Amino acid sequence: MRLVTFDAGAGARTGVVLDETGASILDLTAASGGAAPFATMLALIAAWPEVKAQVTDWAAAPPAAAMVTGAKLLAPIPRPAKNVFCVGRNYQAHINEGLKARGAPPAPPPPAPEFFTKPPTAVIGPDEPSLHFPINDAMDYEVELALIIGAPGRDIPAAKAFDHIFGYTIGNDVTGRRLQRKHGQWFKGKGLDASCPLGPWIVTADALDPSDLQLTMVVNGEPRQDSRTSNMIFPIPFLIESLSGGLTLEPGDIILTGTPHGVGYAMDPPRYLKAGDVMEASVEGIGTLRTPVADA
Structure with missing residues (x-):
């Protein structure tokens, strides 16, 4: 449904x-x-x-x-009750492309999931513009599978993780790359207003198997990202077990599960977003989330 x-x-x-x-x-x-x-x-x-x-x-x-x-x-949850939980560096090819862009060799995956958040003010719905702020001169895209918590829980074991998922939607973790690095952590570069497109709807958990879904990002008609959720370093049950350790997940909490390779900053030369661009984030079994870019 x-x-x-x-x-x-x-x-x-x-x-x-x-x-x-x-x-x-x-x-x-x-x-x-x-x-x-x-x-x-x-x-x-x-x-x-x-x-x-x-x-x-x-x-x-x-x-x-x-x-x-x-x-x-509108966004399926137009105003989340809490910050949107996000997972960084959850696809090995994305890790490697970022290191290559900085002149570093490939590295092993992180030993544990890397979590950060985006505030409720970042959330926008389908066809709403993501804003290009003067402060953000390196605006980038990240298609992600997003999951919605249904049953609340804390210290959820991986074997019970799917019992706590209400459904799935598409997320686009729009990012300010230079802000991300300038501040030494990810929140500022990923927490700007209108930087978290979500939608177009929630597919309930009983209607979708998230284990091997295709994710794609197209910008101005050009394919940029193309991978599958089966390439996650930390799969969904592990993410929920890790995040819920000592932390209560509640109905309506949103978790973005990470983005694959193909982001703009890792291209040679980097290709950042500008006003007038159109992002189309797609996840197999859910649909397409369209987001134009507009000057703030």
């Missing part, structure tokens, strides 16, 4: 996508008569065990009065 947050003129609502493009949506707010569990995606995720059967029935036989067409798609 594909769940979406959309705006058809009455503000943000939750829905079920019933076609391949997102043009036909079952409005869960309307179908439920405005019931609280359907008011926001965060509320829907928290209530999912109780409402899943009802949503499945509505999707199978949509009430005509609850159907919407031509709505604007």
